[in-house]
Amino acid sequence: MKPSFTGAVIMAPMTKGSNLPYRRLCDELGATITMGEMALARKLQKQSRPEFALLRRAPSEKVFGVQLAGRQAEEMAWAAALAVERGADLVDINCGCPIDDMVRRGIGSALLQKPRRIAEMVTAMKKAVGEVPVTVKIRLGFTDDDLNYLEVARAAEDAGADALTVHGRTRTARYRRDASWTAIGEVVQAVKIPVIGNGDVLFPHEAEEKKAIAGCAGVMIARGALIKPWIFREITEGRYLDLTAEERLAIYERYVALGREHFGADERGTTRLRGFLVWHFGFWCRYVPRHADGSYPRMQEREELFAARSELEALLARNDEAAHAYLADCLLEGRRPDSPPPVPSDLIVERSEVPEG
């Protein structure tokens, strides 16, 4: 389907996190666009099978975007044409990946230092894919001393980009500081194409507030989608949903069903799915509901210590490997998770250290 950026609630491109069954889950829960994991143009050119798998769309996905990373305009144009041939509804250029190894090779956020190169990529990719939108995902700059987001945004627009996503941080900031939605708003003012804001959305009111600050067309969600995939339903319905632990478990069961369809129900598929499940529990355990005083936990704060309202909620909040492995096995075997492994001693220490009163 042709993407609509106005009012979009987008599941972000995430290595590992945007695996196909998890995208299907987020699509079912209301994401209006689902982005795949970053695929490297160079590896696609080398016919790498795992890289080709990243271009695969689920037929049920409403709007599927492929994110490409590369260094040269020609390889990106070639890869964009391939992605579209395989069903992508949009192709996105990664100008944000902070990983040293990528940056050394001139890929990801390294491109922020070369706005002209980004423009060349957009031009070449537009030519290669015709009507299919080409979008660009940027950060505010390579370092805090080099905030060139307006220059990069204008270069992408002038070259014909159909939309921009702005993650309101620099490469060097990583996740340390809050994303700046004021800066995202400056981009909105500087260009005519739709701008998607990205950074720190965990609850529906935050999506509203941040969108209002920036005046952007839509929002993109990454960690929020990994921690609570129902965030898309919350945002599209415009209300906070306090899911019970049972309801959350049902969502995780749905992921298992989708995972089995994708990876296969044989031993090999089950082992792969188990690996993903354990990984996902590392994010799912971070969910904390609204506080008793009505305030909301913030993305940037880790809250290990909240008063769980049931044994199952306490189990789902555990962030130790034994609990994640146990929960994954229960889900795969269709068992109730009612005899969890003992809480590791370091976790007990952490919990008993809560000051009283």
Ligand SMILES: Cc1cc2nc3c(=O)[nH]c(=O)nc-3n(C[C@H](O)[C@H](O)[C@H](O)COP(=O)(O)O)c2cc1C
């Ligand atoms: C596990 C994980 C993998 C990510 N992989 C990618 C990626 O492949 N491409 C990309 O542009 N951004 C990637 N990101 C960054 C997110 O898309 C997003 O820009 C960033 O996390 C800020 O959004 P958030 O505050 O909603 O998490 C990744 C983030 C996470 C947590």
